Amino acid sequence: MTISRRDVLMGGAGLAGAAAMTGLSGTPSFAQALPKFEPEKGASLRVLRWSPFVKAEEDAWIANTKKFTEATGIEVRIDKESWEDIRPKAAVAANVGSGPDIVWVWFDDAQQYPDKLLDVTELAKGLGATYGGWYPAPEAYALNRGKYVALPLATIGNAVIYRDSWVKEAGFSEFPKDTKAFLELAKALKAKNHPMGFTLGHGVGDGNNFCHWVLWSHGGEMVDDKGKVKINSPETIAALKFVRELYPNFIPGTESWLDVNNNRAFLAGEISVTANGVSLYYAAKNDPKLADMAADMRSVNLPIGPIGKSVELHQTTSACIFKYTKYPQAAQAYLSFMFDAPQMNAWIEGSSAYCCQTLKAFAKNPVWTSNPINAPYGKASETLRPNGYAGPLGPQSAAAMADWIVVDMVAEAATGQRTPEEAARRAEQRASRIYRG
Missing domain, CATH: 3.40.190.10 (Periplasmic binding protein-like II)
Known part of the structure; x- marks a missing residue:
């Protein structure tokens, strides 16, 4: 468009005139x-x-x-x-x-x-x-x-969006704050036919956000602060074992999801929990047919893993x-x-x-x-934690993200396409080609 x-507004006063027209009290004019x-x-x-x-x-x-x-x-x-x-x-x-x-x-x-x-x-x-x-x-x-x-x-912002009544139906009075209880909730929701669903495909936002959280929450890193590849670590293996146990409680097909798919699944009532922008809530709130769903929706930051602090990619x-x-x-x-x-x-x-x-x-x-x-x-x-953590941002960190290294590694381990150890080794090989280049 x-x-x-x-x-x-003609002449050199144009931009100054715009500022004067729209200025807020107490705010400097640009x-x-x-x-x-x-x-x-x-x-x-x-x-x-x-x-x-x-x-x-x-x-x-x-x-x-x-x-x-x-x-x-x-x-x-x-x-x-x-x-x-x-x-x-x-x-x-x-x-x-x-x-x-x-x-x-x-x-x-x-x-x-x-x-x-x-x-x-x-x-x-x-x-x-x-x-x-x-x-x-x-x-x-x-x-x-x-x-x-x-x-x-x-x-x-990326946060957990969930159906409060379904979480309570699964036996949880509040949403879990740590990954251990989060896994137990996933199992309980699946048993109640209310599976979770998190993006494991090449979703620019949701796929990256979820998969980096899986890695970081357990202490894994793509590189150290010097830019040396260290993704194949005990911490990464622990993260991949966690997601491998979590994945069977998802709705089928999340490994092919893009950014829009978890929105559609949640609004269709097919999943109980996902990670998304606040747009998901407002999509429900603005649809008269989904008024009951919107009233039942809650948001919370992603659970804290073994690292002991909140670490999230937005x-x-x-x-x-x-x-x-x-x-x-x-x-x-x-x-x-x-x-x-x-x-x-x-x-x-x-x-x-x-x-x-x-x-x-x-x-x-x-x-x-x-x-x-x-x-x-x-x-x-x-x-926010930048995706290049713990190394510097630059062409290498950008290339590693553009190549979906973290997302592919987490998806491969979650779905059983590779063992956690195999997925971490493959990610290490791919990252090393970029960071050594």
Whole structure:
């Protein structure tokens, strides 16, 4: 879609006028507190983003974009692709040097082609200074050798969603807080014909989030803090033995699930427990036929494993500007506007707690206290552990995630395709090719 030019504020006052129109009391205007950008004459922008799971989130982003166009006269075309297609589309654009000006990428994708991305350090530092600083983990995804090659846009929180009445029917007064009791709940729910279902396929969000939690909760790591591969460890084997025992209590077929499949299974009443964004709850809440289900839904952070602390991967998305853009000033002006408090607060609220802030000041957004089910998602940026843990982020960590090494290892062990030991050895071989390269 294209946001057309209309009600244009002409001249250099355009962006300042937008800030004045939308400024919140007590909030610095971005035109004053952040770097000023002078959009190129005749500029237009193309943005590639992922398809929404919460329609109101997309609507809020489009409404904010419309305000930007009205203030500047800069037309903005917004395209969208499925979650799985964003990564290859962005990589192709980086390699061929043409395509969208701005793209929303996943996790550390920006680390695969940092030399193809515009340095936005000045803007990133200005935003951090204005809005309480960046949360360290999403910020790490955007930093390459001390420079910002992206702006951390949002952390899409991942939490357990479950049917409270079914958990109680299985004999549990509350949802288990540790993996041992979690396994017992899985068995009890399966016995009551209410199986769990967690994504073991190449789901960019749900598959990665669940499988990294399995690994980390037991102390496993892809690499150590020096970047040396250590995925084939006793801790990893313990994690894979755990998931092998857990898997028979799932609904069949989860090894082929993508991000949408667990949503469909839960809303169809086929599973009792899954891990998902808060969008799953709002899909039920907004469907009159699922009112009883929505009232029965609860959310909680994933159980704590033998490591003794909460360790979770949440899906993170960042906004990148490609160096090949003809309009780098306009692109930075657009992102500056979209991160400014009136627009960012409207977007976070519009997302119904689906998109967690990456700048600390926005933790005060009322969406996080408007509904108890939102609470586990409100700290996603704070609790996030980057996927490259415990090593540095960079092309190698990005390549390891893009190659689905952790997801494939967990799925192979869970389904019995390989023994835990065999799955860990195969993952070690695959990771070593990347980290030694």
